[in-house]
């Protein structure tokens with residue numbers, strides 16, 4: 001067993017030893033597991049078999065992990081088209097858990113787990129918590145939703161396996177969240193970063209300072225967030241904010257997480273093999289070059305996924321991490337390829353808006369992007385809450401902030417943005433994943449837009 005205890009990381013957990021495997025051992029493990037997975041999928045899942053047959057590929061052609069590129073991709077539509085159980089590689093009698101992800105249109109996608117899959121999930125979540133310094137003895141408030149969403153139960157099993165005490169509070173009921181945070185001496189919180197911003201705000205409203213609590217670690221994910229958001233969270237709460245990534249199709253939370261270095265997310269690649277590809281040519285991207293993350297499960301039994309197109313955009317980080325883990329790192333997922341808004345021919349991502357807004361002092365981490373049509377053209381509007389101090393400032397102070405924000409957005413995006421400053425607590429808060437973009441382009445020009453907010457602040461024409 002690897003001897004490794006540092007004060008910052010907390011005690012080393014034996015389950016984390018795999019994070020530090022010599023690369024050759026990791027490679028051999030991945031090769032063996034890939035062959036087993038391909039064999040299982042070929043034998044048990046008609047869609048995989050027919051796709052492989054179509055290109056004349058047999059399981060024996062996969063001799064090791066380096067052959068992964070020979071395999072066909074899997075898409076979210078494959079799960080939809082075979083709803084609910086068409087991609088299962090085991091009979092439902094071997095399934096012990098089902099989750100579903102709602103998606104925005106049509107039927108949800110359904111994901112299934114055998115007992116072994118649940119054990120793998122607990123293990124990767126345990127390793128996730130251990131990597132960001134959580135340990136037995138911690139009190140974990142788990143505010144991810146319990147239910148069909150994978151966040152709640154995923155984090156729950158991992159924290160319990162680690163030996164921490166879990167409070168299964170689930171999402172919502174903010175008053176109770178704040179009471180529990182304080183009364184139960186919570187040391188770790190799990191929720192979306194946007195919900196934590198709301199918790200900080202609500203606690204402040206009650207005259208409570210989160211910085212005075214024993215709360216030390218935040219395990220935040222399920223939605224894109226920026227480094228600027230991390231700075232805001234850490235400075236206003238004294239909680240170290242770690243980014244955790246995952247998706248239902250692969251397992252749920254626990255595909256990857258930041259370690260205490262907070263320098264990219266380590267992927268648990270002994271279970272989920274990552275590739276980063278150019279989404280147009282499908283060719284692998286060299287380290288450091290941005291592309292789409294494609295994941296292959298190496299141990300999943302109920303629902304093996306081969307070369308699953310996540311649509312999440314990232315880059316591999318090639319330098320070894322100071323923590324000593326050998327498993328690869330990626331940069332935080334700042335966006336999805338299908339998040340892209342095309343405004344008057346310019347490509348814009350919500351993450352760019354967040355970074356530009358939060359770079360300016362006086363804004364709060366609560367904003368809403370509104371897309372509409374004006375005079376037949378796409379119009380990009382952003383509502384952003386400003387601090388009470390700024391809001392009660394002089395007209396010239398507010399105008400100055402407005403100009404700074406317009407300038408910050410325009411230089412980041414390359415287009416003019418209609419910025420409106422709004423009072424604190426004006427915008428809707430989310431208890432789970434934040435909905436940052438409101439697309440009203442299909443509405444008539446009269447119905448859409450930000451006109452309801454015009455009284456609060458100067459618009460771009462000094463309105």
Ligand code: DLL
Nearest residue numbers: 101151221222223224244245246247248252253333
């Ligand atoms: O969001 C699983 C999860 C729960 C992850 C709790 C982390 C914490 P889905 O609902 O299937 O699963 O959504 C998966 O959410 O493809 C990404 O686009 C996005 N996403 C998840 N984590 C992050 C993150 C859960 N840390 C989809 N950063 C993924 C950016 C994220 N995007």
